[in-house]
Amino acid sequence: MIQRFDVGPRMSEMAIHNGVVYLAGQIADDAGQDIRGQTRQVLAAVDALLAQAGTDKGKLLRVEIFLKDITDFEGMNQIWDEWVVPGHTPPRATVQARLANEEWRIEVLVTAAV
Numbered sequence: 001m002i003q004r005f006d007v008g009p010r011m012s013e014m015a016i017h018n019g020v021v022y023l024a025g026q027i028a029d030d031a032g033q034d035i036r037g038q039t040r041q042v043l044a045a046v047d048a049l050l051a052q053a054g055t056d057k058g059k060l061l062r063v064e065i066f067l068k069d070i071t072d073f074e075g076m077n078q079i080w081d082e083w084v085v086p087g088h089t090p091p092r093a094t095v096q097a098r099l100a101n102e103e104w105r106i107e108v109l110v111t112a113a114v
Contacts (some may be wrong), residue, residue, distance in 0.1 A: 005052065014049050016114060020061065021053040023110040031103035035072035038105045039079040046110050055114045057083070060090035064109040070096040072105055 006013035015022045026045045028038035050056050067076060073094060084090075099107055 005049075014053060016053055019114045021050065021055060021110075021112050021114055023049050023112075025066070025107040025109050027099075027101070027104050027107050031101065031105075035067075035075040035105045036079050039076045042106055042108050043079065043083045046108060050110075050112055053112075053114055055112050057112075058085045058088045059113040060084075060088065060110060061113055062111045063090050063092045065092065065094040066097040066099060066107040066109075067094060068097070068099050068105045076106060 001017075003016040004012040005015070011024055013024050023046065026042045026049075028041040029045075030041060031038065033041070047057060050059075065076065067073065076094075097107075099105075
């Protein structure tokens with residue numbers, strides 16, 4: 001069985017299947033902030049969705065991070081390092097990418113165990 005959450009005409013915010021939760025790409029609500037502010041917002045959104053699925057960041061399986069500008073890597077990592085659970089750091093990739101909105105500095109895609 002597949003459970004879908006916040007289903008829209010184009011995408012769902014989250015899906016759960018066979019004990020794995022898949023999040024849509026998460027972006028900042030306030031795109032006017034710098035990379036640290038946007039990263040905090042994105043990770044808070046991840047936390048909220050994982051809680052809705054009955055899990056948490058300690059069960060991350062994989063994370064993909066898309067940065068508008070790779071020079072934001074250090075600033076993003078400062079916030080990431082404060083957020084991630086020590087000893088439970090997931091496999092992760094970070095790439096520079098052209099994001100759908102010019103104001104977005106970061107988008108994060110998460111897969112986690114329930």
